[in-house]
Amino acid sequence: MKTNIGISPENREVVAHELAKLLADEFVLYTKTLNAHWNLEGIDFHSVHVYFEDLYNESAAFVDAVAERIRQLGHYAPATLKNFLQLTHLTEQDEDGNDSRSLIKKLLADHESIIEFIRSTIDEFADAHKDAGTSDFVTGLMEKHEKTAWMLRAHLK
Template sequence: MKTTIGISAENREVVAHQLAKLLADEFVLYTKTLRAHWNLEGPDFHSVHLYFEELYKQAADRADDVAERIRQLGHYAPASLKNFLQLTHLTEQDTAGTDSLNLIRVLLQDHESIIEFIRGTIDEFQTAHKDAGTSDFVTDLLEKHEKTAWMLRAHLK
């Protein structure tokens, strides 16, 4: 069925492609946060293990929200690990160790990378592609990532 939401097909396609990159980033971050949760060791294990659990649940929710936004624009969300690895700005990392501070540094870098990517899309979506809804949507995601980055940064002081 044709998607008629006041945004041209061309603009919806460009926005959906940018969101596919964001979805890939969110999914890779989700996976890296699971890795941190599963492999954490050290004297602060219990509290950080619980915190990482909270983070991976938030990451899963964000990924779902991004995928649903892509569908709202009339496109299909990428849904394979191969596609995610081709689209993501993040890198997989098996060498982050198992102590909380190293794992937190890796997650912080990824949140900051996503923040920079999102910040670059807000005006583009609004102005160039006439999609205020997606611009507002990613602004909300930006704020969530900024809050998480702040909290991760606070662990490193």
């Protein structure tokens, strides 16, 4: 069925492609957060293990929300690991450091990378592609990442 939401097919395609990159980033971050949760070691294991569980649950919700936004625009969300690794701005996690400080630094860097990517799309979505809805959606998502980044930074003080 044709998607008729007041945004041209060309604009929806461009926005969906950018959202596919964001979806890939979110999925890679989700996976890296699971890795941190599963492989954490150290004196603060319990409290940080619980915190990482909260983060990966939040991250799973972000993945789902981005995929659903792509579908709302009338496109299919990429859903293979191969696609995600081709689209992501993030890098695979190295194996050094399973202590909380090392893992938190890595997760913080990824949240900040996603924040920067989202920030670069907000005006483009609204102005160039006439999609205020997606612009608003990614603004809200960016704010959630900003809060998480702040909390991760606070752990490093």
